[in-house]
Amino acid sequence: MIRRAGEAIAVIGLALLLAAPAAGAAEPQTSLSEISAEVMCPVCGTLLELAESPQAQREKAFVQRLVDEGKSKGEIKDALVAEYGDEVLALPQDSGFSLSAYVVPIVAFVVAAGALAFGILRWRRASGPGPGEAAAASAGPSREDNERLDEDLGRYDL
């Protein structure tokens, strides 16, 4: 019984020893390829994943180091912004003034659609005959018109 307990403790101890280095190493939360697709190489003016210049290689090494340290995507992007400024972000941030990059196109679309609908309604009203005008048109010429027509025709010897 004591021997079995000793064996169990030894197995648990061995398992803990093996698990310790893995627990000590930072768990990557993102990857270089994921970050590279979302940030720019500011000097090259292209996405980092498409850039191969020496400065892009340095930026990739910087990102890889932070990935290895277990930093999150947001933390890595913040670090890049601290180094290069907002221009390093391929997409504008969804907060502060940068939010306008997303809001303004939506507002502009809604305003344009509204203006178009309003314009079409006005155009239809202006070009189509009103109910009174349609009734008058279907009623034919008035009595005065008929008399004038008869007078005009009477002047000609047909």
Next chain:
Amino acid sequence: MRTRSLIAVLAVLAVVALLVYGLASKGSSRIAVGEAAPDGPLPRLEAAGRESLADHRGQWVLVNFWASWCDPCKEEAPELEEFQQRHGGAGFTVLGIDTEDLSDDGRSFARKYELSYPQLHDGDGRYGDEYGTTGVPENFLVGPEGRVRWLTAGPISERSLGEVEALIKGRS
């Protein structure tokens, strides 16, 4: 009808103005000799805090835009350091601007070439844009009154350092 035409003309003018503004703001023209040099300020590369060109008012300042990934910058760095050793002091300094570069890489570069003159970090390159730089290295000699007195694009040469020396010694 006239109101509608006026609105249409104004809308077209607004679009054209927006396009012109966009084109104008994209193309930055290089600052010219005689113009006031942009001041900054920028974060220091090797220390905490910020520093501005205005902090050197009364001194001749050779503003040197560089980056650690730039090969010609590696060639001119020792020459600039030697020039600083010969002329640096109350009346003159080289002011390095590490631009569009990682600050760790910039610090390693400054250590490697034992650069003793002050270094600032222009990570997003906006300070360089204010000078209208199109690459690195570029050098601008700013007079004690804060105006650009001389400039050159590309690595600085012995001859161009001679021109700088003549200006700061009042020989031209």
